[in-house]
């Protein structure tokens with residue numbers, strides 16, 4: 001009987017899946033975040049360095065990318081599934097659930113569908129699944145695969161990976177930050193990545209409208225059950241009134257979470273193009289696992305950061321959240 005470590009076996013399987021493929025298509029979840037874009041851009045360059053034909057798929061609805069990430073060069077970008085999709089190995093990055101990609105043509109990879117992710121609730125939808133919940137970000141798994149594939153770090157790969165690392169670790173502040181996260185950063189900086197300009201692009205130099213949206217978010221603050229739940233909401237009107245893009249709400253929830261006594265912070269916002277609300281959840285510590293709440297509502301995520309979309313009206317939604325938080329406390 002084999003005593004092979006399943007994690008090692010999965011890593012070998014995905015590595016050989018990447019090595020044996022000549023043509024690949026990379027994809028990530030909708031409304032891609034920093035880890036999604038960074039992992040996509042880095043993996044594209046890693047596989048190109050191995051001489052492969054690599055396309056990166058981003059749905060037209062997700063373009064242009066939010067300004068924070070728009071500077072990251074996505075080589076081989078396609079916005080519709082290519083005609084030769086059937087011949088391509090499809091690689092999903094940072095995607096916990098295949099339902100997070102509505103372009104169903106990408107679901108047809110069959111036996112050639114590689115799933116590389118760090119969400120602990122990943123549904124293992126691939127033919128090979130490298131799911132590493134201990135990794136701080138998907139970019140960290142890509143970094144590990146680079147070693148397996150013997151691809152050298154470059155400045156360009158490093159800068160893309162760094163975006164995933166910095167955003168998913170909350171600038172090396174969240175509990176998922178490990179010594180490996182810092183070793184990875186060191187490797188990236190050694191290769192010539194210039195981190196301060198990346199910090200500026202990710203977190204500063206934003207439009208005034210973003211600050212005005214934050215002001216609205218703070219004005220709409222509600223605190224329940226002695227801080228067990230702190231919540232803010234942004235309507236489509238709020239966005240319109242200050243001229244804010246949809247992505248400008250990013251980061252508002254961190255202000256809520258920071259309040260003393262908070263167990264769970266929630267930001268509820270109306271989406272522009274669908275009559276639904278997007279709910280982001282953050283937990284301050286291990287008392288509440290917000291991924292359980294998100295999953296019960298049809299979404300997913302991590303223990304301390306998760307989300308879902310819902311058709312619930314705000315008052316009913318607040319009641320659901322209060323009840324679910326209380327149930328775990």
Ligand SMILES: [Mn+2]
Pocket residue numbers: 035036094118137138168
């Ligand atoms: Mn991630």
